[in-house]
Structure formats: structure tokens, C-alpha cells
Amino acid sequence: MYPVKPYSEEDYRKARYAEQYLSCFFTKLEVRARRTEFDTDIQLWKNGQLVALVDVEVKHSWRSHEWPQHWQTAHFTLRKFKYANGKPHFQVVFNEHYDNAYVGFTPEIVKAHVTIIGSTIFEKDAFYDMPLSQVGFGLEGIEPFITEKLKHIHRNHTTFHHDIPTGQLFCIEDGLPKEAHSYVGGSE
Numbered sequence: 001m002y003p004v005k006p007y008s009e010e011d012y013r014k015a016r017y018a019e020q021y022l023s024c025f026f027t028k029l030e031v032r033a034r035r036t037e038f039d040t041d042i043q044l045w046k047n048g049q050l051v052a053l054v055d056v057e058v059k060h061s062w063r064s065h066e067w068p069q070h071w072q073t074a075h076f077t078l079r080k081f082k083y084a085n086g087k088p089h090f091q092v093v094f095n096e097h098y099d100n101a102y103v104g105f106t107p108e109i110v111k112a113h114v115t116i117i118g119s120t121i122f123e124k125d126a127f128y129d130m131p132l133s134q135v136g137f138g139l140e141g142i143e144p145f146i147t148e149k150l151k152h153i154h155r156n157h158t159t160f161h162h163d164i165p166t167g168q169l170f171c172i173e174d175g176l177p178k179e180a181h182s183y184v185g186g187s188e
Helices: 010-021 079-084 139-155
Strands: 030-033 041-048 049-059 073-077 089-095 099-105 113-117 125-131
Touching: 010 041, 030 139, 049 073, 049 079, 049 113, 049 125, 049 139, 073 079, 079 089, 079 125, 089 125, 089 139, 099 125, 099 139
Parallel strands: 049 089
Antiparallel strands: 030 041, 041 049, 073 125, 089 099, 113 125
């Protein structure tokens, strides 16, 4: 069971704003909103075909435009990947003021180390701890990052699937994450 933050109308509005704002940075791909409340945040379409899925988050502890130098990795919330299946999946994380963001590609993210830390929402939460060299930074860099990954998939005739072990997606019990290090590539 994933920890669930109590419903907040303000948080809901902020999340929808982030999703709508992200669409401003796409010119080559068509952005469509989620189909249901329990779905990936954004769908990306090209030539009438669904080509990718995107989940959007806001990192409220990232308060400046610049990336804090003392942060050596980018975090992607583990519980956000429960909808990552069937199509290429990306995660976009805005800073608190929506003037900067980073993006990661799920097949690369899930190879990262899982860490258990406190968050602004929960006392303890599980995150993929991604090296900065493997994420795309900047609002204008989101679509190029995604289209490059999609070109690579198409160029290599990759049949897309996510290699996310079930244990990674369901590593939270009783509202708190259990140690998840053993679920990631066998490394501690």
C-alpha cells in the first residue's frame, strides 16, 4: 500500500496547473490530458498515435531557479510509476515556482538506487536516486529529451516494455516504505 496524502483542493489545482503548463513546452508532439483520475498525467501523441506517457510532479523543496549544488542526484518518486506500462514513460519534475524542471526516462530511472528519505508530504518515502548526468534539465529541454529517447526506440525497432520488478512498485507497507534496496538490480 502506498502512503496517500489527504486530498487537498489546492494541491489538486497545483497538479493540474503543472500538467497544463508543461504542454506549453511541446511543439512537435501533441499533448492530451489524462483519460481518468487514476491514469498517467499526460499523453503525448504524434500523427494520431499515442507515443508516450508523462507523469508530472512538483518538487516543493526546490525553491530556486538553479539546481542546488548540494543535491548530487535527482529524485523520482517511486509510487508515481504504478501507471508506467505499455508505452514509453517519462517523469517531469518542476521546481516550486515552475520556472525550471528536470525529466527522466522510466527504463533508465528504474535502474537507479532506491533510497528512503523524508519528503515534504510523508515522514518517509521511497525515491529513485538518479545521477544528474542521466536526466534532462530546463523547460525548453523537456521535449528534445523525450523526442530523442523516442527516436532511439523507433530507430532500434524496440518493442517497448518496462522492466520494473513488482517488488519495486509495491515496496510500501502499512503506509511507510520498507527497505527497497534489494529490489534494485540486486545492489544495496
